[in-house]
Amino acid sequence: MFDKLKMIQQAKQMQKQMESMVFDLEENGIKIKINGKLDILSFEIVNDELLSDKEKLESMCRQAVNSAIQKAQREAAIQMQNQIGGLF
Numbered sequence: 001m002f003d004k005l006k007m008i009q010q011a012k013q014m015q016k017q018m019e020s021m022v023f024d025l026e027e028n029g030i031k032i033k034i035n036g037k038l039d040i041l042s043f044e045i046v047n048d049e050l051l052s053d054k055e056k057l058e059s060m061c062r063q064a065v066n067s068a069i070q071k072a073q074r075e076a077a078i079q080m081q082n083q084i085g086g087l088f
Helices: 002-020 048-052 054-087
Strands: 022-027 030-035 040-045
Touching (some): 040 054
Antiparallel strands (some): 022 030
16 A cells, blocks of 8 residues: 555656656757656747748648657656666
8 A cells, every 4th residue: 555655756756857857859950948748838930931831831830840749758767767776
C-alpha cells in the first residue's frame, strides 16, 4: 500500500519536472520552444522569406514541430533516466 502511494507521488513529481523542462529548437527559419510535456510554449518564424511561399512554410513548420517533439522526448527521457537511476 505504501509502495503504491510512494510510486504515485514519484510519478506526480516526475510530471511536474517534465513540465518544467524547456527545450529550444531553431530549424529552417523557425524557432520553437517546447516543454517536457510536449506543450509548445512559443513558435516564431525568423526567416521572413518563408512568408511568401505558403506550401514551403507549412512544410517547414511541420518539420520543425516534429523535430522539436523528438528533441524534447529524447532529452526528457535522458534527464528522467538520470534521475530515476539515482532513486535506486
